[in-house]
Amino acid sequence: MFGTFAGFPGTFLNDLTRLQRELDESLGGWPYAAELRSPGRGAWPPLNIGSTPERVDVYLFAPGLDPSRLDISLQQNLLSIAGERRIERTGDVRRYRNERFSGEFRRTVTLPDDVDPDRVDASYRDGVLHVSVERREAAKPRRITVS
């Protein structure tokens, strides 16, 4: 029954499927299977990964941290960032909203295979941790001339 609905272009179900697919595509998921280490929705801290031929940039949106207490490790192309943000919610106050993350966290991401674990740089500014990993020379695109 639903198959019939999906068959017509522009029908309700079809639009939903398309929407879902676009969403998945923008997540970098579809049509590939989800990565084993990828967290579910709403993991903290959120992160973005950008890539250029020279390097891979990872941005971790983790405000209010002491960057010296972060545990950042890169094993081959597996980047892992762990830390803790403990928010004290005690005292003689009336609390209306407690939406901010409090506790320990760890996020692990697989970077492209050609990153060089010996050339990593990390900085923390305005609550964003920026980890920059250079790529190996061989991975950079080379112009091939036809003789």
Add this chain to the structure above:
Amino acid sequence: MNDQTKTETRPARRDEVALRPPMDIFEDAEGITIEADMPGVAKDRLHVQVEANTLLIEGEVQIDLPETAEALYADVRSTRYSRSFTLSSELQADNIDAALKDGVLRLRIPKQPEQRPRRIEVKT
């Protein structure tokens, strides 16, 4: 996804869906405190305003990303934060104190002096 990440160093587009920063809100005898997570917002990109009785908190994310960068993954899909609240009249809207440190905004809104709670004694 690619488009959005690429615009992260450019001014935010108006049609972009704003992020809703997570907040802690609490009250003591002297006033109300708001703590908001707004990572990536520098002091000059933060905008806090009170108009009529509405408190508007906005900020723009600015991170250094090469123009040519391609997004491999993105949890954060917008470069703008926005959230607003109505202020009740017992609060001093013209006396709000704001501090931004490491992407955490802290707002302190004092109560009108005469509105601070007094303990009411019950006569026996």
